[in-house]
Amino acid sequence: MTIAISKIFTPQRVLLALFVVAGSLPSARAQEQVRVTTGETSGQEIQQYCTNIVDQARDQRYLMQKQDLEKLQEDINERVAILEARKAEYEDWLQRRNDFLKQAETNLVEVYKTMKADAAAPQLQELDPGMAAAIIMKLPPRQSGLILSEMNAKKAATVASIMASATDKTTSRDPS
Numbered sequence: 359m360t361i362a363i364s365k366i367f368t369p370q371r372v373l374l375a376l377f378v379v380a381g382s383l384p385s386a387r388a389q390e391q392v393r394v395t396t397g398e399t400s401g402q403e404i405q406q407y408c409t410n411i412v413d414q415a416r417d418q419r420y421l422m423q424k425q426d427l428e429k430l431q432e433d434i435n436e437r438v439a440i441l442e443a444r445k446a447e448y449e450d451w452l453q454r455r456n457d458f459l460k461q462a463e464t465n466l467v468e469v470y471k472t473m474k475a476d477a478a479a480p481q482l483q484e485l486d487p488g489m490a491a492a493i494i495m496k497l498p499p500r501q502s503g504l505i506l507s508e509m510n511a512k513k514a515a516t517v518a519s520i521m522a523s524a525t526d527k528t529t530s531r532d533p534s
Contacts (some may be wrong), residue, residue: 479508
């Protein structure tokens with residue numbers, strides 16, 4: 359059975375074959391594109407993608423840290439302002455207290471100056487030895503001696519020791 363080639367390759371069949379082949383080309387190309395976009399990516403593309411993600415994440419983290427630091431700075435500034443206000447308040451209070459103590463001390467010394475030694479000695483004997491020494495040191499020397507002679511000997515010795523150490527330049531400023 360011989361079939362003639364001219365019967366197999368008729369112009370209509372050749373044209374039909376061309377249309378079939380041409381029609382199948384775009385679908386093959388589409389499959390190629392799908393395969394490329396959904397197929398495996400290269401290591402370089404993965405690295406570039408990860409680098410981009412890391413950079414964005416780092417930038418976001420830095421932004422959040424910056425915001426946290428700015429909030430902390432605001433909190434610190436508020437606390438510093440509060441502390442400075444309190445410091446000014448305490449300094450004012452301390453100044454008023456020191457002024458009062460200085461005035462009271464001056465008045466107290468004046469009271470003891472007008473007292474007789476036998477009346478002042480028992481009162482000074484009951485005070486803290488440092489306080490008694492401070493008062494006696496501000497009295498005239500003659501009156502100080504009379505008051506110390508009227509005091510209990512042990513208490514007078516303690517007060518005199520504090521007075522001596524207060525005038526000694528080699529000891530600390532704290533007489534107690």
